[in-house]
Amino acid sequence: MAYVAVKGGERAIDAAHDWLAEERRGDPAVPPLGVAQIQQQLGRAVNRVMAEGSLYDPQLAALAIKQAQGDLIEAAFLLRAYRTTLPRFAHSKPVDTGAMRIERRISAIFKDLPGGQMLGPTYDYTHRLLDFSLLDDEAVAQGPVAEAVPEAMPRVPDILGHEGIIEPDVPSEQEPGDLTREPLSFPAGRDVRLQALARGDEGFLLGMGYSTQRGYGGSHPFAGEIRMGEVSVEIEPAELGFAIDIGDVVLTECQMVNQFQGSKTVPPRFTRGYGLVFGFGERKAMAMALVDRTLRAEELGEDVTAPAQNVEFVLYHSDNIEATGFVEHLKLPHYVDFQSELQNVRKMRAERGTPE
Amino acid sequence: MKGYNFAYLDEQTKRMIRRSLLKAVAIPGHQVPFGSREIPLPYGWGTGGIQVTASILGAGDVLKVIDQGADDTTNAVSIRRFFARTAGIATTTATADATVIQTRHRIPETPLREDQIIVYQVPQPEPLFRLESSRVETKRMHGLADYGSMHVKLYEDIARFGQISISYDYPVMVNDRYLMSPSPIPAFDNPKMDMMPALQLFGAGREKRIYAIPPWTRVTSLDFQDHPFRTINAPYPCGLCGATDSYLDEVVTDDTGGRLYVCSDTDYCSRRRGAAE
Incomplete structure (x- = not known):
């Protein structure tokens, strides 16, 4: 040849x-x-x-x-x-998930609560049997028409908050970090961590969250509330001086409520893990909330022993675009490196007298 | 290209990258974090090099892109096309004709000049990452020039194998201060970095780091007095052009152990063959 x-x-x-x-x-x-x-x-x-x-x-x-x-x-x-090529015109104001137009809202910690439980379009209680009728063009089943949601649906941790039994959600005046403009640096604040998790791979977060439930950095979570629906996005142009509504986005929000034993300075109380995802992404929102909470281990004075508590480990490996690129780059040519390894190993074998 | 700026990146992003490049040149071998952007090519395929190249290219530049020393490997073709398409600049395969050379895993055999820039694609900018996985910790180690662990690793290699077992991405000291990854070039290429007349720029897109070696900077490969640095290459002349001074690829020619050793630098090899004819 x-x-x-x-x-x-x-x-x-x-x-x-x-x-x-x-x-x-x-x-x-x-x-x-x-x-x-x-x-x-x-x-x-x-x-x-x-x-x-x-x-x-x-x-x-x-x-x-x-x-x-x-x-x-x-x-x-x-x-x-x-x-990444799109220009930035403005930053939105924080969206108010308390004012969400709810399509689904459930709490695993109260049987009933103001606003009630609302299942919404969920697969949760379907039996996972293949529906062979879908092989053919199906007739459209008409869902029930929702009655106007009658009462306000306060967020569940806010209900607990009145009692002071859960850590307060302290608003920050600080400009949040932005990973898409600035490289990750450590210590990474919770704002940056949450951004990384919200962009992170669903499978990775699921595995990480799952590991916390199996003893690798457990945080005793309860699903305080999961809600999904539309929220308004507002911007406040400097020349106007007041906020204007520029559209709606569907979000899924998960608030985990976690047990906390307290420390020398803080009495026992519940802590929070937070998940927020574009669209209806409940699995990811829940996993994100678990991981957000375990990443707070150091802040809360807990031992950092498990992968899900290691901020560097989680944040550097959660992005699937980065991960897939680097894993798959192994299929690019590596002739040159492999050649120097070949020569190196041959030389080392020769020096040890290994027969060819 | 319609809908996109010259060389893909918008001017603000280029300015941000140029600022990082200036800092990198001012502190040779030091890794400068930068706001790496998504590029329409995957991470790990040269996104750092592409961002550096995009930020330094002018309309009059002539670009050469090589992967494994070759201009015609698929990824080199793809990146060269990317810039031909988004910047409309001239490209070449001739090392001597290029003003900017983007490379993955090799330094051309033809010596580079002062009026040239070489841009390296870097998968892992942190030379200490196999010894210390935390970037918080490695940053501190660089700050204190605490490189003892790397010397211990090299010593352990000698104790176990009788020689240093690193054959590519062989760590270098830049300007007697920063330990630096030369990117996965074969150790054979390391000496070319020392006192190179051309500016050397390094881009790591996924890891969001840029670093640089200014022209005429001292670059030394780590070694010991009694175990001096050695390059590794196949002990044959090139089977096509007969060169004995170039880095060789090994080509498997049959399934009975047949081998052909040829220059990995395709431009160098074809030029030598052209001259001989």
Whole structure:
């Protein structure tokens, strides 16, 4: 065999892209998938891509899913690489989840509470039996029309707060950090930690949160409240001097209530873990709240022994765009490094008298 | 390219990166954190180098991109196309014709000049990361020039294997002050960094660090008096051009142990063959 030159990389790349486009489209006899269909019928995928892509735009998220053939990390990457080129016009005011237009709200710590429990569109109590009728075009089942939510739904930790039995939520006047503009540095404040977790990979946070429940940095959590619904986003342009509503986003918020034994200076009371995710992303919001709480170990004077309590470990490894790039870069050529390792190992074996 | 700024990044971002570059040049070998952006290529594929290159490119620049020493490897092709598309600049495969050279894992064999800049893609800027995983701790170690653990690691290698077992990404001291990762170039290339006339810039996108070696700066590979630094290369001449001074790739030619050793620097090799004809 003659030496096969690796020339032709350009043509190979073009051909690979053409093949990819053909594979993405699939059998042309099957109608193409519309972006609107993805947005409407694959909503949970759209939500996940918006959360991990850090951009609230259901249509673009649906487009990214279509372009990525449903590879959600690839889709989130597409969204991020677009997002980073967008100019910034303003910062929003903090959204008020207390004023959320609730679609789902449950508490695991009170049987009934002001505003009541509201299941919303959940898979929780479905039996996971494949519904073969979906193989055919289905008739649309009409859901019940919600009556106007009658009363205010105060956030559950705020209800407990009146008693002073849970740590207060202290508002901060400090400008929050922004990981998309400034590199991570340590010690990382809770604002930056929460931003990293909100952008983080759902699977990674799920595993981390799960590990805290199995003895690696346990924090005795209760799901104080999970709520999902629309909130208004407001900005306050300097030239106006008052806030204006620029649109709505759907959010899922989880407040974990955790036992705390108290310390020399603080009496026993409950502490909080917080999760907030774009769209309906309950699994991630809950996992995020667990991990947020364990990452506060040092602040609360707890021993830092488990991975989920190690801020550097969690924050440096939660981003799936970074992780997937670096894991997958191993498929790039490493001829040069491997060659020097080969020569090195051969030399070391020769010096030890190992037969070839 | 329509809808995007010259060389993809917006001007504010370029300014931010240039400020980091100036700081890096002022403190040779020191890792400067920077607000790394997403790039439409994956992390680990050269996003740091791409951001550095995008920030220094001017319309008159001529860009060369190599991966493993070669201009025609797929990732080099992809990055060269990225800049041809987003900046519309001229590209070349000739080392001598380039004003900016972006590289992954090699330094060209043709010596670089004062009017050239070489940009390295860096996967892991922290030279101490295998010895200390916490960046809080390694930052302190750099601050105090506390590099004893690296010397101990090299000593342990000699005690166990009779020699230092690092063959690429071999740690260097820059300007007698900062321990630095030269990026995963073979140790063979380390001596080229010392007193190089060209400016050397290093970008690590995922790890969000930039560092630099100004022209004519002393760069030494760590060693001991009784175990001086040694380069590693296959003990053959190039099977195509006959060069005995270039770094060689090993090409498997059959399944019975047949091997061909050829220059990893494709430009160097083809130029030598052209000259011989």
